[in-house]
Amino acid sequence: MQQPSIPKGTRDFSPEEMAKRNYIFGTIKRVFQLFGFRQIETPAIENLSTLMGKYGEEGDKLLFKILNSGDFAGAVDTAEWNAQNSNKITAKIAEKGLRYDLTVPFARYVVQHRDQITFPFKRYQIQPVWRADRPQKGRYREFYQCDADVVGSDSLLNEVELLQVVDEVFRRLQIAVTIKLNNRKILSGIAQIIGAEENIIDITVAIDKLDKIGLDNVNAELATKGITQAAIDQLQPILLLQGDNAEKLAQLKMALAASPIGLQGISELETIFEWLKPLSIQNKVELDLTLARGLNYYTGAIIEVKANDVQIGSISGGGRYDNLTGVFGLENVSGVGVSFGADRIYDVLLQLNAFPETVSENTAVLFLNFGLQEQAIALTLLNTIRQTGINAEIYPEATKIKKQMNYANQKNIPWVVILGENEINQGVVTLKNMQSGEQKVVSHEQLIEYIV
């Protein structure tokens, strides 16, 4: 018989892994709630018309598409099959797809339910998303995003609060991170100044690689994209900015003096840094002009978070998008949000060995099973213990004690209650601490006190 398997880039989660994952989800959820976000869910599948065209050309390729039910092949005639144009055929045989992120479905949700929503609307959402990417370490085809977004408010206070959310989540998870900040308007300003506005995507993609491939290679790539040498020369002082955030902004202000949009981006960042100052942010927040982000719906602030001590892609990201609801027919509703990548955070915590000991949602007490008579008494005791909120279970079979003890040991259960003939005759139980190996004879009433 062939071993069963699961699709590439997907995973099963064991009880131990789920306990750790729930620790991450719980932490993020708590912080979201602290800042006034409320939870929603949306379906795993969306209409392809909702998803297509929101993530750029690459994104469309990475969408999982779902075949229409019924005789989907009948929708395509022989000539179309023979033309072998995948895009055209796909459009006829698939009208649904798996969600690629949570932001676009959220924008759809806002537009669809606008009459029930009070703006500004703060929502959070923790659900899996799917991408038909080629898997690698920290890159899966099914993974969870934890998003918090505010729509219907232009205030930069939202950006500031979201940065606080990010800082607080990673403070609680005890992961040291660097929060990188940029503004799409600055990138537009740069393109404007060097007279290459049509190439803004090429420019941002190229300078995004600066710390990876170096200045010379970036310049070479810009040249192959048809950027003039004069423009590339103009770009150099901007790429080579030095100093702290304030110094960089000051230099940028001079460089982009002729670009109103660039100046606006700078002023937005200045405001954010200014408001952030008294808030005792623990992690480093730095201006990073090379931060471009591929998602092309961002229009203002761009945020990306990197773990300081673990080599992995970004573990969190986000930004402001002014027109996302516009494509669904609701204009002038600006949104801003952040997204946490739970699966990568899991990998980081594992590598840092930073999961707390107490994350287990484990059984606290195991009652050994000595047979029918003992079992009856154990069950009533179990009941009262569970009423106090303590996780407790009884071994379901009256097998050898050795085997039952081993079960407790394997499951890391800290307390074992021994309740056999001897104990019943004396009206007590024997309580064993599995870590120290100590045993105590206690009355039924004392039992709970000892466990707590």
Add this chain to the structure above:
RNA sequence: GUGGCUGUAGCUCAGUUGGUUAGAGUAGUGGAUUGUGGUUCCAUUGGUCGUGGGUUCAAAUCCCAUCUGCCACCCCA
């Protein structure tokens, strides 16, 4: 989507220039110990060597395809 590496018991890995019946540790199960786990000792289950083809008298070993995991690019959480 492009290029590269990889795959032997549940897990970690041996396996000679292709040569009889593929090994070890660990985990599992049973026992030493019919009211005591994590240490010890004994016994024992478990593999059509990722899958499918091919070359050969003979393939875990060589060749091809395919799947998986990983790495780089692309992109991103």
